[in-house]
Amino acid sequence: MNIKEASEKTGVSSAAIRYYEKESLIPAIDRTPVGNRDIDDRIIRRIRFVTQMRAAGMSIENLRRYIELFDAQEDNTKEQKALLQEQLAVMEEKRDDLQAAIDHLNYKLNHFYDHMEATEEELRQLEKEHADKITQEDDTPDGF
Amino acid sequence: MNIKEASEKTGVSSAAIRYYEKESLIPAIDRTPVGNRDIDDRIIRRIRFVTQMRAAGMSIENLRRYIELFDAQEDNTKEQKALLQEQLAVMEEKRDDLQAAIDHLNYKLNHFYDHMEATEEELRQLEKEHADKITQEDDTPDGF
């Protein structure tokens, strides 16, 4: 498939795919006789892997380092493993921070009582929860 | 406290704190008679809130929009709520992507067998798992 189809399939722009190839985040892509990129499923998987890791907050630089190690299939499994574990730890921390932020926003959302929407039942529920939590969580009296 | 102490307390650079104030991510900070910023705990909480949301991937722009709504304490709770919910959705998707990436890496890690480290027991375990999963998960035969 050509680069445009690959772009549509992955949601990554053609320019970004070229950029990823240039930065060695994906392997060198095969070319047709006239020099156009001919992208197969292996490349598509790699692009998706890159997208996933990028979404997870991994920098291009770190990703390239990781992929370099992975592609050079020598006896560096120990190094790979260490790198993987290191990256995992970073990502898990990130996930936990994200969850904390989500909890924070959810808490705020649940303690919003919107006069236009809240049913009496919801209001009672919110007040009850608030009474339960006021001593432990109202260290942020300004809402932040 | 002065800006340097606030910076040390929050882990946010002095320049970034000034930038946040300029961009209205935090309220206008009180000044000492000579014009230096005098930062109190309310500002510290705001800085921490910004840090948390930034770490969660919220842009300065969105954060400012949200805080503007929040600070203008009029009857915009519906709008605030909508904005919060929008942001929550973004963050939950991000968390899920991150979890998917974590799962991906964990899978790879569990299927690494490092000749230098793996005990025979671990090796047997890995082979067993591999046999169990080969049909369902080996859609990534190249490791990506």
Next chain:
DNA sequence: GCTTGCCTTGAAGTGTACATGAAGGTTTAA
């Protein structure tokens, strides 16, 4: 044969989120 639509490379431009530097003011310590 010309337009359309894809592709190529390389260079330059863009947006975000700060960081850094210049020029100067204030307070403390020797």
Next chain:
DNA sequence: TTAAACCTTCATGTACACTTCAAGGCAAGC
């Protein structure tokens, strides 16, 4: 009283991750 160590504003610089532009090649349809 002079140096150190803070601070101020405003302007400019920087890193990252692309995006856009310029200039041109190839293939199909009219």
